[in-house]
Structure formats: C-alpha cells, structure tokens
Amino acid sequence: MKNVIVTGASRGIGRAIAMELAKRGYRIAINYARSKDRALEVLKSIREIGGEAEIYRADVSSYPEVENMVMEFHRKYGNIYGLVANAGIYIRKNIRDMSIDDWNRTIEVNLNGAFYLVKAALPYMERGSIVFVSSQLAFKGSPSSVAYSASKAGMLGLMRSLAIQLAPDIRVNAVAPGTIDTDMIASYTLERRKEREKEIPLGRIGKPEEVARAVAFLLDEDSSYITGATLDVNGGLYIR
Ligand code: NAD
Numbered sequence: 001m002k003n004v005i006v007t008g009a010s011r012g013i014g015r016a017i018a019m020e021l022a023k024r025g026y027r028i029a030i031n032y033a034r035s036k037d038r039a040l041e042v043l044k045s046i047r048e049i050g051g052e053a054e055i056y057r058a059d060v061s062s063y064p065e066v067e068n069m070v071m072e073f074h075r076k077y078g079n080i081y082g083l084v085a086n087a088g089i090y091i092r093k094n095i096r097d098m099s100i101d102d103w104n105r106t107i108e109v110n111l112n113g114a115f116y117l118v119k120a121a122l123p124y125m126e127r128g129s130i131v132f133v134s135s136q137l138a139f140k141g142s143p144s145s146v147a148y149s150a151s152k153a154g155m156l157g158l159m160r161s162l163a164i165q166l167a168p169d170i171r172v173n174a175v176a177p178g179t180i181d182t183d184m185i186a187s188y189t190l191e192r193r194k195e196r197e198k199e200i201p202l203g204r205i206g207k208p209e210e211v212a213r214a215v216a217f218l219l220d221e222d223s224s225y226i227t228g229a230t231l232d233v234n235g236g237l238y239i240r
Helices: 012-023 036-048 063-077 100-124 146-166 190-199 208-219
Strands: 003-006 027-032 052-057 082-085 128-133 170-177 230-233
Touching: 003 012, 003 063, 012 027, 012 036, 012 052, 012 082, 012 128, 012 208, 027 036, 027 063, 036 052, 052 063, 063 100, 082 100, 082 208, 100 146, 128 146, 128 208, 146 170, 170 208, 208 230
Parallel strands: 003 027, 003 082, 027 052, 082 128, 128 170, 170 230
Antiparallel strands: none
C-alpha cells in the first residue's frame, strides 16, 4: 500500500482529497492543525469504505511539528510515496489593511508549509509524486488577495524547481482551483455566489471532490509523463 500525507485534511478540499485517495487504495496520513474531531470523522469515513488512514496533528508552519508527523508516519508504515500540500489560509485584506503579521502568517502557512512538508519527507521518499494545491490567484491579481496570491505563486515556483531537481524518481505538479465550495468561501453572501456563478463559464462553483479527482490524477501513475505542470480546476473562470 502506498503512503500519502495530505495536509489540512480535516475539511474542505483536503478532506475530499483524503477520501478520493483512500478510495484508490492509498494509506493516508490525515494532517490537521486544530480540529481533531473533524480529523477523526474523516478517519471514520475512510475506514467505513475499507481504507487505511491515521490522523496526525501538526501546524504546517512549524518545521519541528511537520518533521515529527512525517517521522511518526514513516516509523509506522515505511517509505512515503506521495505528498499533497493542501493546508492553506486566506486572509482577505488589501495592502492598506494587511498587517505585517497577516502577511507573514500567510507566507508561513501557505508557502513555508509546503516547503517544510517536502523537506521533511524527502529522506523517506525513493520514488513518488508530490502535488501542491495552489490557486488561480497565483496567476490573477485581486485586490483582497495580496499575500495569498504571492504565497500561491511562490508555491508554483517551488513546484517547478522541485520537478526538475527530483526527476526522474519523483514527479511534482500543482492544481490551481478556482472558486470551490468550502469554508474558504463561507463568507460569500448569496448575492455574491450568484454573481460569481455568472462569471464562471461552466456556470457554477466547483465541488471539493472535483479538485480531489484532479489531485488524484496527478498523484497516480495515470499522469506518469507529467511533471512541473499546473492543472487549472476552475470551470473556465480564468483561462491562461
Ligand atoms: P478550508 O479553509 O476548508 O481548508 C483549509 C485547511 O487547511 C483546513 O483543514 C485547515 O485546518 C488547514 N490549515 C490551515 N492552517 C493550517 C496549518 N497551519 N497547519 C495545518 N493545517 C492548516 O479551505 P479549502 O478551500 O478546503 O482550502 C484547501 C486549499 O485549497 C487551500 O490551500 C486553499 O488555499 C486552496 N484553494 C481553495 C479555493 C476555494 O475556493 N475554496 C480556491 C483555490 C485554492
């Protein structure tokens, strides 16, 4: 059984990724930062479908915590095949309102968190596949996403460099989701949702499971000749 760590897997896109990968026969390290109860629910759902998983608490912005999680998972189950750097935060502020702490926290979780995961796990990966969950905002500016877009664009720079460096044994790719129905857009009013849906060529907000299937494709052997790529999962909202 191939071992995969999914960060931020207690809810939203991360939960959907953990479920999809478990369905495909991977053993999952369900990472969470605070919500143990929700992580345990994901664990229960995976076990109900006959999958294997464990929960691991680690704040991805702390290297010692990430290293500890990776070492515990490796000690129990052996080499690691896959990593999904999904944990992320979105502080919705423009540059005038954004504090230095807001900026630093966003970079620490979204960008440093992805780097720490790879750095800690690499000694235990012989061959495998890494997927970063970036965002369409890595390409497209928006007034309220100063730190967020910078962190997500940084992830893509990291992904491309790793793809070259870790080939041919480890493939490294990213997904760039558009607007996906999770807690991250929970503050949208009904009106704002309707407006957004009108802007999306496919006519609706995406589901976490739709991102999960794209991540699973990139992690699986199905994408054996793809590395250094970013797959847009955005219903056509931003076509590059
Ligand atoms: P979400 O807020 O429901 O999930 C974020 C997850 O990250 C949660 O499980 C949270 O606990 C975890 N997390 C946050 N800080 C953490 C930390 N320090 N350590 C460990 N875990 C931490 O939102 P989501 O939409 O499921 O987001 C998942 C990923 O998808 C994020 O990277 C986000 O930037 C990206 N994304 C989301 C959308 C969207 O529209 N929902 C669009 C593009 C990209």
